[in-house]
Amino acid sequence: MTTAPLTEAEFAELARTGPAVVGMSALHAGLRGRRQLLLKALLIRVQRERDQIDPGAVRGFDDAWRLLERAERAHPVVVRDVLDYPTTGAWLAAALGAATGAELGRRLGRFESIAVTAALRAGCALDLRVLAPQGVLSLAGVGRFRIGAERARIRSRARVAWIAPDGARTAHGALLLAHPGTGRLAGLGPTWSGLRVLPGATALLDDLDPYRVPPGGIGAPPRTATDRAVTDAQAWTRHWRGAQQLLVRVDPVRAAEVRRTVRAVVPLSAGGPPAVPMSATLRAAPGAVLASMPTSARTMAETLVHEIHHSKLAALHELVPLHRSGRAAVHRVGWRSDPRPVAGVLQGAYAHLALTDLWWRAVESDGAPRAWRARAGQRFERFHVQVGGALEILLESDELTIAGREFVNQMRRHHASLGGVRRSL
Template identity: 45%
Template sequence: MAPVPGAFAVPPGALVRLAATRQRTSDLDLLHAALHSRRLVLLKALLARVGHGGLPSEAAAAFDRDWRLLARAEAPAPAAARRQLDYPAVGGWIVAALNTDGPDALATALRPLGGIAVGTALRTGARLDTVLPTADGHLTLPGIGVHATRTRHVRVRSGPRGVLLTPQGRRTRSVLLGPGGRGTGAGWTSLAVLPGSAARLDDLGTGPAPGPGTDRAAWLTRWRAAVALLEAADPWRAGEVTGLVRSVVPMTPAAEGASSGTLRAAPWAVHSALPGTARRFAEVLVHELAHSKLAVLADLLPLHDADASAVHRVAWREDLRPLGGVLQGTYAHLALADLWSRVATRPGASPDARRAARARRAEYGEQVADALPVLLNSHQLTHHGTRFTVSMKQHLHTLGQGRNTPHERSDSLSGDGDVR
């Protein structure tokens, strides 16, 4: 598992386009390649940590087995394996394991590696025949599903036609998983596919943290409605959401504070409580996807040299924010201002819809305008960070002047399409 070769130089045009929140396919290819390379570096860091971690002999042997399984699973089709290794929950798991304190905690954190190897084999068609331990009677395949076996071990046999999971020590029917991850058999639950995309509703806790019980029907209905609204108002942005989001992870609603978020270790995952309306869900998707893009870019190209001190005040938060948080929030709010600008100028919109959209654009635009001087006057942006921020400022000035293409429909985010 070697990192992607070559330096990841970011062309000036790509930096400007990303700053304007509307990148080209080639810009995304660069981000995806950089993310994968970083994922492999983190895996190698985990290998080094295990080598120096003083693990108990049983845990060290289990890790060696699972690492070899992963290498075998990847071998037949590295491109397909890359899709599995880049799944957001895998990144979250690696970072959580690297941050454990002490051999016992590390040994516990390493247990999901076997399930990652099996999930990779399902994508590549690799032939595996092994027995894996479960965690509290569950074998988890990130991005695919969970097998509740109620046994301590599961025999895994995989090949081009799928994966067969057979609980050991109990008379239970085996589970057969097809290459797409759909399974039949007692105890198996697949993640739900979010319609019109390759994303999953990751409500089974396939990442480092357990998932809450969810109403899948409500989530899928709200997702469909949010995407439909984006398609009506801004087809490009709708395509970005359905093409880039890999998972939506339900959160327990917070009594106060943020109701959605993005983990830097797990780009392309949207963590959110169920939004109350389709319009709100559309905004959450655009907002959190902007955070993912900037998280990957910031790992690829340092944009500032500030520490984590929270010393800056912004319009969208009551607490003080570190400069990195100001940059992230400014970028996400610029994406929302961009979205509402296109809603306000689409053909066929009613005067009331245009007024509502212009008000939303102005609200987000003012938040961005207030934050830009904080960034530019901080003296902590790098050369690239300054160029990025100036490009954000230039894009903000253009909003409201663009014209949408004639084929866009007249219903909108500011219309009556919300699902309550």
């Protein structure tokens, strides 16, 4: 039994790691609705706590809210796209979790640049001043200007916006609204750095946004975000293109799912020795894949498939709760050395089931390179057994909801269908 807007068939296809186009649309709609609710929750919090926040930060937030409403009236699709960008979700989570007072006031400054990004993409005429923390004006999903001052002045008319330090007589750069129909922006000038679009997709290589990785890094040892100055864009582009080519040859439907789902790839630092490649997704920022430099196109392809399934499951759980929270029980799984709660077991089992599906297709495909087929067979054998053990743990648990038990049963059916092929490898 599932709940609208997912049908039972869509729910089952998602459980079997299939790229259900209609089901994914429902997940995206659910994510958009949740983000709008969180934004309204932040508005309510600011209204309640405004006496404890710096008055300038409150005024800036109020002005940004009105600007966002104006942009939405002009071009609602563009505004939704800006709000859907992964780092907007990361900022929202940070702002809602910030302590009352000075910390919340600092977080609110980011909303000004988000609203400006939406207004510029919507083609609104502007003449205003906004915060530029540490002398940088960052536009979500577009790029950044190095202003060299704590505030920037923005003047826009028709398709061009001039951005300069507040009080300066000349602009340091210009944003060109090259595609007013789609709201895409291109920057000009020596102080501008734009995000790179990865080939064959709309995904961006985001090595600029201040909210692309949580403060303090991610993982153990902590990996921090690499900045533009040290990002090897050519290597990332080469691995992305190679991964797409491999996926098209082995599983073209899955390749299309990756192109639709991934909005940003965030390069992570290599970390301390021994440098072990790692990847992650953030619940607050679905659509972003955080990863250290992959060793090959093959590992890039596997990373993308693995991480988008973490995002898919997190989005589904928000729409249709699959398990209950608050339990202290932990369990051992084959792919981790530390015990995991039921939520972690389900996440890992789902992502690794998607990988076993990919490896099975690689083995069966004549289009896969021989070296990958050999390795895929070995990985399939190992993880098929481990996923099976995790599914048994989940089905024996009393922490799954009714929908969660149905979901895991569908996972088990898909797992069993791959088991017949495993014995014939």
